[in-house]
């Protein structure tokens with residue numbers, strides 16, 4: 393039997409609350425693009441950064457951000473996740489590691505969300521260990537937490553409340569990466585699969 397439940401997916405969304413609509417999400421992407429363009433879209437800038445999208449959550453962010461960047465860049469992806477598609481953070485698992493071409497480069501890491509920061513701290517350290525010259529982290533969303541995080545994002549699209557969110561690439565149990573806005577899932581709906 394296949395392990396997906398369309399009814400469950402719809403119910404999760406029925407109970408959810410839209411915290412940023414599609415227009416606000418688009419505006420946040422423009423904000424990230426502006427900041428990157430301000431740094432790299434300058435005559436004489438020879439950075440030619442390598443942009444790395446963190447699959448799978450960054451896929452929508454990456455797809456909408458890249459066409460707004462006005463400087464020469466290279467794109468590649470890495471795939472790392474915490475705890476598969478569960479809603480609780482866990483061990484960081486690499487599925488596609490960075491290629492050796494990161495050495496000596498300015499790297500822009502694009503990810504969907506900075507939560508506890510374990511994932512991006514791990515990614516940044518690995519890139520630096522592989523000889524990256526500089527690692528700039530740009531996230532679509534930064535979750536406001538009370539505790540400090542092991543890594544900071546250099547560029548943030550939206551600061552969001554400490555809730556589990558879906559949409560714009562982010563999923564709950566594999567569902568709803570396709571939503572154009574950001575929705576907070578009700579806490580009670582996260583307790584059981």
Ligand code: IMP
Pocket residue numbers: 449474481503504505506507508509510511512555556557558562563564
């Ligand atoms: P961190 O290591 O706690 O920062 O977790 C970051 C990763 O967990 C993100 O790249 C997401 O894949 C996932 N994640 C964290 N919070 C959420 C959320 O609210 N919704 C969906 N995915 C999340």
Ligand code: MG
Pocket residue numbers: 446447448449450472473503504505511
């Ligand atoms: Mg992720």
